[in-house]
Amino acid sequence: MKNGNIWVIAESNGDNLTNITTEIMSKAKELSVALEKELVVVTIGYENDSVAKEAGEYGANKVIQVNDKLLKHYTTLPFTKVVSNLIEKYDPALIMIPATTNGRDFAGRICAKNGTGLVADCHDIKLTDDKSDIKFIRPTFDGRLLSDVRISSDRMIATVGKGAFVRKIREKDNKYEIIKEDSNLTEKDVKTTFLDFKESDVDPVLQSLLNSKVIVSGGLGLEDAKNWHLVEELADAIGADVGASKPVVDLGWCKKEIQVGVTGAIVKPDVYIAIGISGAIQHINGMKDSAVIIAINNDPDAPIFKTAHYGIVADLFEFIPALTKKIKSL
Ligand SMILES: Cc1cc2nc3c(=O)[nH]c(=O)nc-3n(C[C@H](O)[C@H](O)[C@H](O)COP(=O)(O)OP(=O)(O)OC[C@H]3O[C@@H](n4cnc5c(N)ncnc54)[C@H](O)[C@@H]3O)c2cc1C
Structure with a gap:
């Protein structure tokens, strides 16, 4: 150098x-x-x-x-x-x-x-x-x-x-x-002339996600769009923003702006809760710098557990509603 x-x-x-x-x-x-x-x-x-x-x-x-x-x-x-x-x-x-x-x-x-x-x-x-x-x-x-x-x-x-x-x-x-x-x-x-600047509209949901302190993200483990409310209800109970893995976005279960990962938003909240997300590298590289990562997955060998600070091996359909109910009662 x-x-x-x-x-x-x-x-x-x-x-x-x-x-x-x-x-x-x-x-x-x-x-x-x-x-x-x-x-x-x-x-x-x-x-x-x-x-x-x-x-x-x-x-x-x-x-x-x-x-x-x-x-x-x-x-x-x-x-x-x-x-x-x-x-x-x-x-x-x-x-x-x-x-x-x-x-x-x-x-x-x-x-x-x-x-x-x-x-x-x-x-x-x-x-x-x-x-x-x-x-x-x-x-x-x-x-x-x-x-x-x-x-x-x-x-x-x-x-x-x-x-x-x-x-x-x-x-x-x-x-x-x-x-x-x-x-x-x-x-x-000066060979080119500046004519006008049109600011692109930054989606307020994306803006909130990028600055979020707590994010609850859902993946394909939720199985169907009709189950997406489980992610939203937990997020609502703890005042978090909602994120998603790419396939969930591609399937149209939620807005595309909330995709987390290398081709979505790169986020660094204090707490990132991954529900039914396997931990593909493209997802991990969008959230790995979160201060605390909590993963809920029914597969003990899911790669997400290598990145998570806290891992919960559980069926999300039992665990998430019970957790949301408990938090609401507190
Ligand atoms: C160029 C490129 C860019 C990409 N960019 C991104 C990106 O930005 N973001 C992104 O997320 N992906 C991205 N991907 C896709 C990525 O490779 C993965 O396919 C994707 O992240 C997997 O999403 P998932 O974890 O939701 O689904 P899956 O990999 O299918 O994982 C679902 C998980 O849910 C668990 N599960 C199932 N049922 C239950 C249950 N009842 N209870 C608890 N757990 C359960 C399973 O054990 C599994 O681990 C990209 C891929 C490519 C090629």
Whole structure:
């Protein structure tokens, strides 16, 4: 790994950093401390003083702020030009970028322009034991495996998805430096025109699931749509959100937004209760970071028991109604 600092290219929604940015910053901070480097956050936009300040308060040692009307909205070429110039000037070792639509577009462009290796959609980023290299952990084979990918170029780029890391608390007393840089852009650099931004409607049920503290999820063990109420009643009794495995969603027993897993929502509640779910890797990778996992399954050899902290071997049709009744009576 080369000398140089750890960078995060920030995304904002105008006045604030996005959650994914602050999540990535927490891992970048951890790496920068372990490697005795600085965490540098690059904020590019227009009238973005509050965003630069926020980056400092979330733990950046330095914030490089580029403020230009031509950068009010993300467009590929101007952002690439600005960051390429900054890379040339400051020579960072690792650049971490949110794996959002814009981030993926931008990361590929930066990687190609600068001849830098990139690992996309990382779930984790770890140092090797001797701290001489970085392990970029990402899912492969439809999420069945997590692979450890290494970058052979001196400088490294990683894109990181939402929910991979837990963001730190914002500290107004953090000491940081803001470096203001010119964009050096002219109108000629802007080859595309931003017309309009249409925010997609985030389903409130999905939103609630993603932020949930307690989730009760049901799987094919429920056998039929007419039994789905057992999951909902238990969730209702303990004030939990409802989740589901993919086949249950495919069968139309519940809304597709509540699917948990690699092709659904990645959740990290305090408590995850899996009812009649076998524990396929695609499901596990969507809930394994829950603080406490409780599984109810009538097969003692069900793979879910390898991930669960508490396992109950029982027929769900007897156990769940009795549990719900008991909880309601309390
Ligand atoms: C590309 C790809 C992406 C995928 N993405 C996802 C995803 O995001 N999320 C996801 O969930 N899956 C996903 N899958 C599907 C995944 O591989 C599994 O098929 C699925 O998770 C299995 O769902 P299940 O556990 O509900 O069903 P099953 O595997 O059929 O398990 C049912 C379980 O219920 C138990 N059971 C049966 N009767 C009872 C009873 N009376 N009491 C108690 N327990 C009982 C059984 O012992 C069994 O363990 C994906 C697959 C692929 C190929």
